[in-house]
Amino acid sequence: MTGRHNVSLCVRGLTLQRGFRRLVSDLNLVCSPGDIVALQGPNGSGKTTLLRAIAGFHTPAGGSVAFEAEHGPEIEEVGEVASFLGHQDPIKAGEKLIDQLIFWADVRGARRDSVSEILDRVGLSRQTGLQGGVLSAGQRKRASLARLLLEDRAVWLLDEPASPLDQEGRALLGNLLDAHSRRGGIILAAVHDPLPGVTARTLALGTAESGVVP
Numbered sequence: 001m002t003g004r005h006n007v008s009l010c011v012r013g014l015t016l017q018r019g020f021r022r023l024v025s026d027l028n029l030v031c032s033p034g035d036i037v038a039l040q041g042p043n044g045s046g047k048t049t050l051l052r053a054i055a056g057f058h059t060p061a062g063g064s065v066a067f068e069a070e071h072g073p074e075i076e077e078v079g080e081v082a083s084f085l086g087h088q089d090p091i092k093a094g095e096k097l098i099d100q101l102i103f104w105a106d107v108r109g110a111r112r113d114s115v116s117e118i119l120d121r122v123g124l125s126r127q128t129g130l131q132g133g134v135l136s137a138g139q140r141k142r143a144s145l146a147r148l149l150l151e152d153r154a155v156w157l158l159d160e161p162a163s164p165l166d167q168e169g170r171a172l173l174g175n176l177l178d179a180h181s182r183r184g185g186i187i188l189a190a191v192h193d194p195l196p197g198v199t200a201r202t203l204a205l206g207t208a209e210s211g212v213v214p
């Protein structure tokens, strides 16, 4: 893992729409290195859509999302600085876990030799040779967390990261979030329950503050 992260996130006047439904109006959000934000709101209020818009997977109806690095070269693509962990894990059923992690390491410019240590960190050292399809739901979530660690991006965009982790998995997640924030990483997480192990500021969607009241 490299040194400290120094990326900031600036969301200005963001408006998000799905079909005829406006989910977010004129949202402003600034995150500095180390910030943790919990996105809260009822089902369908737009938490996933907001994460996807910040990740560059959903085109906003208005406004802008910008990442800025304090030092270093200009950021050309979101993927250089952000990892997105969605509802659906990216684990392929018919491939061994270790091979999938090595593939991600290659694609995302990470070191292959860190894969075993990272799988160990997320409690999957005994599952490395198993096919993705036989992993439990919680093990697949742990594998997604391994991908986050492997990619080592500054900004983590997480959709319900604690689901469906067991108690020990939640404690592990809490440690990872805390360590990421202490290194200057930014975390935005859509949640229905408080994030484990860390104190987050809350951004509530589906309220007058987010510009839309359901």
Ligand SMILES: Nc1ncnc2c1ncn2[C@@H]1O[C@H](COP(=O)(O)OP(=O)(O)OP(=O)(O)O)[C@@H](O)[C@H]1O
Residues within 6 Å of the ligand: 018, 019, 021, 023, 041, 042, 043, 044, 045, 046, 047, 048, 049, 050, 190
């Ligand atoms: N691909 C899509 N096409 C059309 N509408 C969509 C699409 N994806 C989501 N929506 C709609 O956008 C709204 C917001 O969905 P979103 O998944 O962002 O909510 P959420 O706050 O993350 O909900 P939950 O708490 O249930 O995960 C919902 O009404 C949903 O039906």
